[in-house]
Amino acid sequence: MAELVLYGNDVSGYCCKVRIILAHKHRAWRDEAPPDGYGSPAYRAIVPAGTIPALVQGNLVLSESEAIAEYLDEAWPDPPMLPGDAAARGRLRQLARFHDSRLEPPLRALFAHVAPEARDDATVDRQMALYAQRLGELASLAVPRPLLGGEALTLADCGYPATFMLGRGMAGAFGLTVAMPEALASYEKALAAHPSVMPALARCRAATEQWFAAKLGRPLAF
Numbered sequence: 051m052a053e054l055v056l057y058g059n060d061v062s063g064y065c066c067k068v069r070i071i072l073a074h075k076h077r078a079w080r081d082e083a084p085p086d087g088y089g090s091p092a093y094r095a096i097v098p099a100g101t102i103p104a105l106v107q108g109n110l111v112l113s114e115s116e117a118i119a120e121y122l123d124e125a126w127p128d129p130p131m132l133p134g135d136a137a138a139r140g141r142l143r144q145l146a147r148f149h150d151s152r153l154e155p156p157l158r159a160l161f162a163h164v165a166p167e168a169r170d171d172a173t174v175d176r177q178m179a180l181y182a183q184r185l186g187e188l189a190s191l192a193v194p195r196p197l198l199g200g201e202a203l204t205l206a207d208c209g210y211p212a213t214f215m216l217g218r219g220m221a222g223a224f225g226l227t228v229a230m231p232e233a234l235a236s237y238e239k240a241l242a243a244h245p246s247v248m249p250a251l252a253r254c255r256a257a258t259e260q261w262f263a264a265k266l267g268r269p270l271a272f
């Protein structure tokens with residue numbers, strides 16, 4: 051079987067998501083940086099969308115972390131990460147998509163505002179309020195037991211560890227606190243302690259700490 055190559059970087063939460071799934075499926079893979087950076091002509095010659103993460107396996111080139119996630123789950127069904135009947139699977143997909151389309155975007159909108167000299171305080175307040183609102187919506191949508199699908203890690207869980215960590219970093223960078231709904235606080239702890247999550251999250255955290263320190267001109271603990 052052709053080798054799995056993951057194009058990405060360490061700071062991207064979407065790459066972290068895919069690394070968690072690869073680890074949970076006990077897959078060996080090779081990490082590659084996009085040649086000349088993501089979005090470059092050299093990278094687009096390999097991955098037309100120009101985004102990271104992308105998974106390449108022989109002739110197969112996949113971008114979009116959700117497509118990669120579902121491919122990995124179908125190609126290596128053990129352990130199953132989208133278990134249950136159609137309704138259960140629909141709920142898990144809903145929670146996975148909620149991460150990508152609702153929870154993470156308010157934080158992404160703040161990337162350009164972390165450096166103090168480039169910061170717009172009104173944008174920071176608006177996007178951090180939106181992030182807090184979306185955490186509340188997630189707490190209404192989900193019943194972690196302790197993970198979103200119960201005891202076992204599912205595809206619904208894999209985007210959240212890096213984004214919860216990034217949310218804490220953003221709050222720390224702006225001198226704010228984000229009130230984590232109680233159910234999500236225990237969920238975050240359960241995720242961070244999961245053996246398939248820990249290595250990918252540690253790697254993402256180290257890169258994110260460096261990124262914040264470079265933008266802020268000082269170390270940031272979060």
Ligand SMILES: N[C@@H](CCC(=O)N[C@@H](CS)C(=O)NCC(=O)O)C(=O)O
Binds near residue numbers: 064100
């Ligand atoms: N929906 C995409 C989001 C991935 C994404 O936004 N990646 C960023 C880096 S974290 C990227 O490649 N940005 C380059 C661009 O948008 O051109 C996925 O799930 O893979």
